[in-house]
Amino acid sequence: MKIGVLSDTHIHLAEEIPQKVIAVFSSVDFIVHAGDFVGSAVLEGLKQLGEVKAVHGNVDSMNLKRLLPDKELLTVGNRKIGITHGWGGPEGIEQRVRQLFEDVDIIIYGHSHIAKVERSGGVLFFNPGPGYCSFGILTIDDDIKAEIIRV
Numbered sequence: 001m002k003i004g005v006l007s008d009t010h011i012h013l014a015e016e017i018p019q020k021v022i023a024v025f026s027s028v029d030f031i032v033h034a035g036d037f038v039g040s041a042v043l044e045g046l047k048q049l050g051e052v053k054a055v056h057g058n059v060d061s062m063n064l065k066r067l068l069p070d071k072e073l074l075t076v077g078n079r080k081i082g083i084t085h086g087w088g089g090p091e092g093i094e095q096r097v098r099q100l101f102e103d104v105d106i107i108i109y110g111h112s113h114i115a116k117v118e119r120s121g122g123v124l125f126f127n128p129g130p131g132y133c134s135f136g137i138l139t140i141d142d143d144i145k146a147e148i149i150r151v
Contacts, residue, residue: 007110014045035085
């Protein structure tokens with residue numbers, strides 16, 4: 001299973017999604033966005049590429065905050081994935097988002113604008129960084145592989 005991962009796109013129009021993101025996401029099984037789209041047109045644009053699982057972020061429109069949850073739990077194969085945006089300063093964000101999910105293998109988050117792939121306490125923490133600079137690919141089969149791709 002190949003998952004495209006975005007966060008913190010901070011754009012208003014689908015046409016502003018970087019072409020590299022669109023090219024790579026055209027071949028994923030589904031897309032995860034960890035919040036801070038800003039406007040719903042970006043969500044709708046991503047849905048044109050395929051299925052989208054998403055949460056809202058702190059700067060999203062009220063419409064998106066009503067439409068999307070603040071956290072989501074997915075099961076892909078035998079792996080559990082928690083998705084949230086995050087909050088507060090970058091220091092300690094992994095510990096804060098960890099408190100939202102009990103039994104997970106992966107936590108996808110954003111907010112800090114710092115791309116990161118880090119394993120801690122049996123959990124893979126995956127922040128794709130801000131969508132205007134980077135995005136991620138999460139591959140789940142017998143193993144889990146997370147990759148940051150620069151725009």
